Structure formats: C-alpha cells, structure tokens
Amino acid sequence: NAGVTQTPKFRVLKTGQSMTLLCAQDMNHEYMYWYRQDPGMGLRLIHYSVGEGTTAKGEVPDGYNVSRLKKQNFLLGLESAAPSQTSVYFCASSYSQGTYSPLHFGNGTRLTVT
Amino acid sequence: DQQVKQNSPSLSVQEGRISILNCDYTNSMFDYFLWYKKYPAEGPTFLISISSIKDKNEDGRFTVFLNKSAKHLSLHIVPSQPGDSAVYFCAASAGNYGQNFVFGPGTRLSVLP
Numbered sequence: 001n002a003g004v005t006q007t008p009k010f011r012v013l014k015t016g017q018s019m020t021l022l023c024a025q026d027m028n029h030e031y032m033y034w035y036r037q038d039p040g041m042g043l044r045l046i047h048y049s050v051g052e053g054t055t056a057k058g059e060v061p062d063g064y065n066v067s068r069l070k071k072q073n074f075l076l077g078l079e080s081a082a083p084s085q086t087s088v089y090f091c092a093s094s095y096s097q098g099t100y101s102p103l104h105f106g107n108g109t110r111l112t113v114t
Numbered sequence: 115d116q117q118v119k120q121n122s123p124s125l126s127v128q129e130g131r132i133s134i135l136n137c138d139y140t141n142s143m144f145d146y147f148l149w150y151k152k153y154p155a156e157g158p159t160f161l162i163s164i165s166s167i168k169d170k171n172e173d174g175r176f177t178v179f180l181n182k183s184a185k186h187l188s189l190h191i192v193p194s195q196p197g198d199s200a201v202y203f204c205a206a207s208a209g210n211y212g213q214n215f216v217f218g219p220g221t222r223l224s225v226l227p
Contacts, residue, residue, distance in 0.1 A: 042217040105157030
C-alpha cells in the first residue's frame, strides 16, 4: 500500500531558484495538506485543499503556491526560494477535514536553501 | 501564541516502565485530539485519538486521557519498549468548526533497554 508518496526526498536549492514538490495519494481522500516541520515548532500548515480544483491558505502560506488539478495529486511550489524555507516538508491527506478524521502523512522532503 | 503545547522536549524511561507524555491546549473549541509518533526520516504516523465526549481511550499499550477542565491530555505507554523511542506529537482540532489540526512541538521519548 503506497498511501501518501512525496517526491523528491531531498533537494538543495540556491536562493532565488524555484522548485515543485509533488504529493500523490492513492486512498481516494478528498482533503490534502502541506506542512513544514522546523525544530521546536512542530508541524505548521502551509496550504490545504478540500477537493480537486480547490486550495486554501494555512498558517504560513507566504512564499508558497499550490495546485490540485487532480484529486490524487497536490503540488507545492516555491517560486523564489529563500534560506528561511529550509525545512522538512510533509504532505498529508484525510478523508474529511478535521472532524474525527486522522491525517495520513508522507515521508517528507528535506529542502535546504543556501 | 502556541495553541498546543508540549512542555517537555524530551523524556527518558526504562524499558518495561510507564511513559507519560503530556500536552496542554488553550483553545476551548478544540474537540478532537490525536497523538502521532514519528521516527527519523519518516512521516508522522497516527497512534491514537480521543474526542471531547470521552475522557479516556485505550488501544493496546497506549491510553490517552483527556481532562477538559484543565485543557490537558496525556498519553500513557505501558509497558514501554525500545521500539517506542520516537518523537511524539499532540494535535488538536475544532472538528465541528471544520478547523484544521494544530500540532504541538513534540516530545522525544527514549526508552532505555
């Protein structure tokens, strides 16, 4: 069972470069999320989607864009990377939003911006 | 201002003993709580949940207790095993309001053989 798959696993960018992180889920979940994890700060929500073709801002959306063209995929883009975006990024999906529905996470993408 | 707090960054416990991980929250609208476990280089995995209509939920060696008046929950692991060594995150949501989960900063548990 694949569950939630993230690519790539690691990436190093120079300041100002752009990149896209891909998340794919095979559980037919409606809701998908992008989080970042930084030391001592837990997981913070960047953007989320409540269904195909929809996106919404989370707690820390600045500097990121997302797209959900297909139900199973959720893309996170960095248009002009900054050192402050060095982090581990996790994608998650759930059957419903918040209400009694746990999140299923991918294994993360470790991004370093120099 | 952190809505979900885990005030102990780390905890060490002897194998076979009880591990107690604590979590405090400030938002009285939260009505659904989760615990996640995370190993290095992996994503968090769901461990156990509790809704605000209960004060206890058990699953094998794992029990979560909720004290709504104190806005406090705890995860008990009995008996602790070396394989339980991981970072544990507490998360909360106001599910009835469609609010997304808010995570605590995590507690690193080390179970010593």
